[in-house]
Amino acid sequence: MRLSELFGKTQREIPSEADTASHRLLLRAGMIMQVAAGVYSYMPLGWRVLKKIENIIREEMDNAGGQELAMPVLQPVELWQQTGRDKAFGRGLFTLLDRRERTLVLGPTHEEVLTQMVGHHVQSYRDLPKLLYQIQTKFRDEPRPRGGLIRVREFIMKDLYSFDVDEEKLDVSYRKMIQAYQNIYDRCDLPTLLVEADSGAIGGKDSHEFMLIADTGEDEVIRCDKCDYAANADKAVSTKRPIAPEKPLPMEEVATPGMKTIEELANFLKMSKDHTLKAVFYVADGQVVFAMIRGDLDVNEVKLQRLLKCTDLHLATEAEVSAAGIAAGYASPMGLKNIKTVADDSVAEGINFVAGGNKPDVHIKNVNYPRDFKADIVADIACAREGDGCPKCDGMLKSTPGIEIGHVFKLGTFLSTALGADFIDEKGDSRPIIMGCYGIGLGRLLAAAVEHYHDDKGIVWPLSIAPYQVYLCPLYREDANISDVAEKLYTELQSAGLEVLFDDREESPGVKFNDADLLGIPLRVTVSPRTLQKDSVEVKWRAEKESRLVPVADAVVRVKDLVQRGK
RNA sequence: CGGGGUGUGGCGCAGCCUGGUCAGCGCGCAUGGUUUGGGACCAUGAGGUCGGAGGUUCAAAUCCUCUCACCCCGACCA
Numbered sequence: 001m002r003l004s005e006l007f008g009k010t011q012r013e014i015p016s017e018a019d020t021a022s023h024r025l026l027l028r029a030g031m032i033m034q035v036a037a038g039v040y041s042y043m044p045l046g047w048r049v050l051k052k053i054e055n056i057i058r059e060e061m062d063n064a065g066g067q068e069l070a071m072p073v074l075q076p077v078e079l080w081q082q083t084g085r086d087k088a089f090g091r092g093l094f095t096l097l098d099r100r101e102r103t104l105v106l107g108p109t110h111e112e113v114l115t116q117m118v119g120h121h122v123q124s125y126r127d128l129p130k131l132l133y134q135i136q137t138k139f140r141d142e143p144r145p146r147g148g149l150i151r152v153r154e155f156i157m158k159d160l161y162s163f164d165v166d167e168e169k170l171d172v173s174y175r176k177m178i179q180a181y182q183n184i185y186d187r188c189d190l191p192t193l194l195v196e197a198d199s200g201a202i203g204g205k206d207s208h209e210f211m212l213i214a215d216t217g218e219d220e221v222i223r224c225d226k227c228d229y230a231a232n233a234d235k236a237v238s239t240k241r242p243i244a245p246e247k248p249l250p251m252e253e254v255a256t257p258g259m260k261t262i263e264e265l266a267n268f269l270k271m272s273k274d275h276t277l278k279a280v281f282y283v284a285d286g287q288v289v290f291a292m293i294r295g296d297l298d299v300n301e302v303k304l305q306r307l308l309k310c311t312d313l314h315l316a317t318e319a320e321v322s323a324a325g326i327a328a329g330y331a332s333p334m335g336l337k338n339i340k341t342v343a344d345d346s347v348a349e350g351i352n353f354v355a356g357g358n359k360p361d362v363h364i365k366n367v368n369y370p371r372d373f374k375a376d377i378v379a380d381i382a383c384a385r386e387g388d389g390c391p392k393c394d395g396m397l398k399s400t401p402g403i404e405i406g407h408v409f410k411l412g413t414f415l416s417t418a419l420g421a422d423f424i425d426e427k428g429d430s431r432p433i434i435m436g437c438y439g440i441g442l443g444r445l446l447a448a449a450v451e452h453y454h455d456d457k458g459i460v461w462p463l464s465i466a467p468y469q470v471y472l473c474p475l476y477r478e479d480a481n482i483s484d485v486a487e488k489l490y491t492e493l494q495s496a497g498l499e500v501l502f503d504d505r506e507e508s509p510g511v512k513f514n515d516a517d518l519l520g521i522p523l524r525v526t527v528s529p530r531t532l533q534k535d536s537v538e539v540k541w542r543a544e545k546e547s548r549l550v551p552v553a554d555a556v557v558r559v560k561d562l563v564q565r566g567k
Numbered sequence: 568c569g570g571g572g573u574g575u576g577g578c579g580c581a582g583c584c585u586g587g588u589c590a591g592c593g594c595g596c597a598u599g600g601u602u603u604g605g606g607a608c609c610a611u612g613a614g615g616u617c618g619g620a621g622g623u624u625c626a627a628a629u630c631c632u633c634u635c636a637c638c639c640c641g642a643c644c645a
Binding site for chain 1: 568578579580594595602637642645
């Protein structure tokens, strides 16, 4: 491709709405353009990268035994009502009315459509397993799109679904996919961390995410500094700091005027926060829930939601709290009626807590579980934090931001049951098909690659996904000799099967070099009077500082060799 | 949805508080010339009616009301 003919120019000025590196650089390089909040066009260069990523993914899915198919974006809402996931997605679901006033959904994912299809076409255990996938556009009305291509409302995603006869076979499919994903990231030169993840309201046994560690990541990864334990903060468990054993003392009222927060309370009573009892009120699907946790810990809402199996969970408003007859700031687990109570296990294990007195300005000392109160559920509902103990070894947990660039789930039979996707097993019994699903957002992967591979000059594409492999850069093209050599090289490099971006513009060296750096094409070949004096061209990797001179006569062979070896 | 911010030629911005030759600057773009190994220089030129609607006023980019869009923080986000 001749740069003079390429659609899309580089920009010097930084678009003001972009704050992450990938967003900024992709805009400046003329690879993407925003159309609406969380909606982007890909321009030719960006689209080439996306196609390369797509091809890598397709090859790995095919290698793993996946069969590609295509499903519609437009889906009847009834299908979603059948599985109840119209509610689970809530307002995140893009819907529209057709001319007959029937509601249609712009597919945010395709389990429903595919499960229905598989239900129609799979009858016997002999028809299983199946790994089916598509690479297609999804729509999710995110509350807040952000970070350029990182979180968008319309995006291209590879989604594969596995259909198996039992849990063991699901494990096989699951492992196969994890391996395929690892191959994909390897080929894209992206180091990823496989972390345990929450599988959300859908349930299912296991779920893992592939994380790219990056400062701009919006997810939090908790990992052990000694062993390989790693989990999304939503899911992470930790060993909570134990409390020194004491004798349980009798309860005692204390006046605590105006002390409403844990911080104030602990300071006022001159005790550490781990001897206070934090009470947090939530509303779960309309029901007020009383959550208790040791004062030094925080409630992990994802864990709580999972535990309560509710689709909506939010902090109770003041109105909701007082409507339930509770004194905010002085709430007590004692004497609560008709309110579901959940206690973190730290509460059951702790001792002599200070808890609310259930009336203003009063707390109660030496509250002990289960002597003085009971909870409906005792479970781990705490946020794991940096500095906590590893649940698997004696190491310490660290926290780091990451970008989720792949997510795999064991779904189980939730959807196949709802949609009647059954098969007949060896004994002639009808059973629901066991499902898994596996997603990668292509645009997010592209953006993540830029987040990982860039410097202050621009993008540094890994060779495997670069829009072009070679940037052919003649300086002083008006010199006939230069342009002859460059034109010849352009033709020959292409004939040799290389992807060449030919900077045939009449621009100054500075402009050309800066654009080359911004666009991030891996190998730059410069032709100038200086190099031709030595019958050579200059060859330089974008990622390296040093360049080398290569005789013009050998240039094509040498460049091809470099590209093939990737070095 | 709560909080904050921004909308002025393709891009980045100034002007707004203190209405009145304020529609201006830089980049980019076009033409000509001189240059050119890390975003050159000179000259000339095209291009905006100031997000939209309504209002106040003799007069509105500037003040008021409403509205839309976009960005950031949070909530949210299989």
